[in-house]
Amino acid sequence: MLTKTPLLNETDISASTGGERMSRADKEFKIVVRNLSFYYGKIQALKDVSLDIQANKVTAIIGPSGCGKSTFIRILNRMNDIIPGVRVEGKVMIDSQNIYDGNVGAVEIRRRVGMVFQKSNPFPKSIFENVAYGLRISGLIKKSSDLGERVRRALVDAVLWDEVKDRLNASAFKLSGGQQQRLCIARALVIEPEVILFDEPCSALDPTSTAKVEELIQNLKDKYTIVIVTHNMQQAARVSDYTAFLMLGELIEFNKTNKMFTTPSEKVTEDYITGRFG
């Protein structure tokens, strides 16, 4: 494992090592990001970020506000495509496929890379329909009994089933904030993605609900590769295996979480983690 040293310690990996090294990396990493730059019109939000994300691990992205961490995570499922006037440079490989290749559809990528948002955002539909939505639009499920079963499993996985099984037809807005967020997780799980992105999933939740969601994230990594953006360093320390520290659009440091929080290699990282700024 330690052979997968953080990329930042290596010099210009794509230029110096070429395709052979890349293909080796592709097999071992779920997501490989190379020289990623991102622009909102003329403003550059990410500068030449390269980063490898392991399968079945939780990778946390931390950094002060405006550092580009949300931008980064939304690049991984091409969510930024919706915003007009943006531009992506560099490569984002998921299972050795560049998701920004011309022949790759954003819709297909989003099916493989699920996402949970900062503020819980259930649809104005029933609890059941919220979860079933992804299946219905995919057109894969034909029989309604299958649909029910898949929805149930997703709700069980999201540790919500026991709380809602008697009122699946109630409006999703009747749920508490924490329940809504877990419903959104169930909605992401039901289409069985490979990667799940969490964009500050607990920032609007109380401590109890936060704990539940964090526990859930821990359980999910058996099946999924997880990337979580958080401004809460304690949370990153609690849930993640790897942590990336972004500042002003640049990747400052990327390392195993316990190493990052104990012996960061950069001065800036240490200053941020110890709360000298941020």
Add this chain to the structure above:
Amino acid sequence: MISAHINEKIAKLVLWISSLTILAILLAIIGFVVMRSIGIINLEFIFSMPRAGGREGGILSMIIGTLCLIAISTTVASPIGIGGGIYLTEYAGEHPLSKIITFGAEWLAGVPSIIFGLFGFAFFVVFLGWGFSILSGGMVLACMILNETIRTTQESIKAVPASYREASYALGATKWQTVSRVVLKSAAPGILTGIILGIGRAAGETAAIMLTVGSFMALPTSLFSSVRPMSLHLYLLAIAEVHPGAIARAFGTATLLVLMVLIVNLSVHTIMRRYTRALR
């Protein structure tokens, strides 16, 4: 998957087609009217008085009639509408009164123009005894465009940031000083566009005035003169006049009406563009 992609393509195609249809309709209407008016519209048509019962000469008195109606209706409706808008946004707050008044304005907006015509005929023409006159017609139009002025005033005042007001109060200004010197100043362009839109509506309205202004072709000599505004002139040319040039003249009048609307819209856009640029 594939069907979803094809659906997406079809749906977007349909969306494009429907929007292009609307553009085509607009171009067809304007194009048709303008093409048919070539040959009739010239400086003489615009700047000379009708002669021989409208068979010869231009439509100057109709244009002036329209302008008179606009002047009266705007003069009456603007202060009332702006005042009402200010009250609703700055003074009324969550007062139940404001809901009632807002609903009243909305209701007024929904009343068909012919009802305004009936009302104007019964009230201004008959009850107050103003007869078929620009005053009667102008007042009816004022009632009609009032709602527009209130609504745009409300919207533009709401767009003024609360911080402006707080800054003014913090300097010890009274409510009215704040409203008149800070809020209204920032909201002025928006309010102005509302007034201009009202002008556009007043210029084109026919049903409401056909029962109140009469149809006399000469220049007005007083508030109590009857006039024949362009919109009514167009209607009468299309259905009542029997002289050979009537239809050509109707197209000419229609083109001028459309031109008027175009000018109104353009000025609104210009004002709004300057306004948003100034805010930036």
Add this chain to the structure above:
Amino acid sequence: MLKEWIIEKSLIVAAMVSFVIIAFIIMIVFRAGVPLIAEVGVGNFLFGMDWRPEREIFGIFPMIIGTLLVALFSMLISVPLGILTAIFLAEVAPEIMRNILRPAIELLAGIPSVVYGFVGLMVLVPFIRTHLGPPGFSILAGSIVLAIMALPTIITISEDAIKAVPKSYKEASFAVGATHWQTIKNIILPAARSGILAGVVLGSGRAIGETMAAIMVLGNLPVIPTSVLGPIRTLTANVAMEMAYAPHGPHRQALFATGVVLFIVVSILVVISNRLRRGQ
């Protein structure tokens, strides 16, 4: 402080004006019309099949049906077209199309109704007469003209409603792999439903209240039609075409009574759309 007090009170007065106008309209139009309804009998007036003012027989049932039919058919045309265009504008259109379409729709909204009626009379009526059969003056012609006139209302209000749908819904739908169209169809449109409905209701209000275009292309025959190619008379046309001749006695009262019915119908629509918009 007295100055502030005076200003506030006068602003209240300004705000009350629109409500007072409504009150005046009700008072005056109802006072002139209701006695005749009472005399003829509500049932006879509303459900009477014959309108023969010269014999003092006043039944407006065919016109009520006519008004509703024309509104219905015009909505059949303008609702799909309008909603699709609203979706296009809010979701799909590239910047350049938006910059073309928005002013186009404003222009469409600004063109006076008499111009629409005139174009309908010169183009649509002859077209229908030659290609679909006489008389040309027909529900079809009227529906098309009124549909075009109602389009801007429907588009603008629907677009606002669609834009008011929280962005987070859209993101959530995209995040589970929905295509843009799936997101629009399954998430955005249902969430914007009540706002869009309000637009449709207001649009049909406009179609019901339209006068000039109705007179010019509908053929004005007060009978219940048997085909969309047949003529019809709306309530507004009834008032305008006969009131323009300002007759006397019961006939005039009957026209005011028609106005009363029209006013009530439109007021109901205003209340419904108000509820719908508040519901969103």
Add this chain to the structure above:
Amino acid sequence: MKKGMWIPIGIVVLVAIGIGVIIRAVAPQVPPPPLPAVTPQVPLPPLPAGRIVVGGSSSVYVVAVHLAERFMDKHPGVVVETHSVGSTAGIVGAREGTFHIGMASRWLRRDEPGWGLREFVICHDAIAPIVHPNNPVRGLTMKQLKKIFTGEITNWNKVGGENLPITVIIREAGSGTRDAFEEIVHEGIDPVPTLILVGTGGVRAGVAGDPSSISYVASPAVDPTVRALEIDGVKPDAAAVVAGDWAIARPFLFLTMGELSPLEQGFIDFVLGSEGQQMVADEGLVRVD
């Protein structure tokens, strides 16, 4: 509703009425408005120097506009306002004082003769039944004409034309042309129209566009876009009216109430004088002098 809101409402209402009354008081003496017919006769107000208001029948209006224009040319400072509002409104307006001179294109009927109006016949006019120029039917009998307009004959092949359903176009209620036509042709039977169009121009355009249609207009309005029908072998023109051969003729009336002001008298004298009558004849109408 809050108690206090009635005060502002009250103020607005009072101010509105107050302004109205003040304006009414200071207003130049416009003629009083048309009041409901039940009100007793309103005496004409004293004439303002130099202005008379003439209104009524749209058929008379067409010629009255010219007459008024010429009269104003001759008398600078005089304004003769002309309004096209229909015969019935013209008659009522003259009675109620809305118009100094009412115009009608039919004889007074029912209770109207009892109102004390003074009639001036300024000319006579033939109402011409019109059809599309391509219609092979050149003439009808009076009976056939009646049957077409009352719904007994509904196809042109019954009167020697093609196998085409007849589009019967009539004018709106209140039109003097319609009243006169129905009085003479219908013999008390209600019309069974296919379309009701507004205005002389409206029905003429309607007929011009529809090969199966029939309607009627004042004879001066017949132009090449339509063709006038012969009735019982007589062409509708001024000569036939003078000779008494054309049955569907009606007078153009000026109506006044009470004493004539010098201005009204002057205008009527002008219209009935040789110059006015010549203008009338130029319009295709039948002069009365």
